[in-house]
Amino acid sequence: MGRPPCCDKNGVKKGPWTPEEDIILVSYIQEHGPGNWRAVPTNTGLLRCSKSCRLRWTNYLRPGIKRGNFTDQEEKLIIRLQALLGNRWAAIASYLPERTDNDIKNYWNTHLKKKVRKPETGSDCPKSSGQSSHRSVSKGQWERCLQTDINMAKRALCEASSASCSFGSKPSTYASNTENISRLLQGWMKGSPKPSVAPASSGSGVAESASSQGSVSTSNCIMSLEPLESVFGFNDSTAERWEAGAPFSLLESWLLDEHDGHGQESFLDVALLDTCELF
């Protein structure tokens, strides 16, 4: 018995979001906060299903998202987390508050999967090391570890992103985000009237476009300029807090460790077992 679709397919727009739609969505969320996605299309008049709105917000419009240009450290972190957690992209993304699960998933599938497979000369491969470590732990134990790990990640995320994600208490975050989008759109409108995909596929998208100047008003809000750092709720100080206050010291130190994958297998085993013992 199939569940009814989240929206009737008739009259629901699909495909790339237009800047206008982005403005409407951001304005609405700025006013009401995220959540109750079901109500978003009806209240905004957007011809999108609730799911599409949520996805657009979480993967693109949400404040604090960094796009493109994964750093070496992020890369290593993803590789190790993937070895540890498997394809649990949401869990992995919770260790990288500036990245979305979709982004990480795409990056893994297009870049890292090959990269990891390439030096498949033996135990150095993080993937295989992860699998071997899985074998060394009983299934139940592994499941517990995983659950524990996800919980830790969630806590870390809360710690890390409290500045950028506490929507109710920090409306300025919304404003910043809207400014960001508006600048993007302004640039987009001033420039060549490209198809709607342009801002979304322009590499760093929102972040890059944030450098354009000026202010713009939307249907229900006026935006002004701010330095880039304040545009995103997530900045260096947040990162510092994350590093300083994260509650998963051993696992974290392993994940963020700079050494280049040597001795990963043993370390992973230790990390896994210790994590289990800790909680």
Place this chain on the structure above:
DNA sequence: AACTACGCCAACCGCATCACC
């Protein structure tokens, strides 16, 4: 210059899980 193949990424789909009644 035209065509083809491939890579990348935003967005969609469907199942799983959560939350509320």
Place this chain on the structure above:
DNA sequence: AGGTGATGCGGTTGGCGTAGT
């Protein structure tokens, strides 16, 4: 406790851009 709706998550796809021929 069970049913139902809302949301989360991971896999997959479609379309655009670009490199190669």
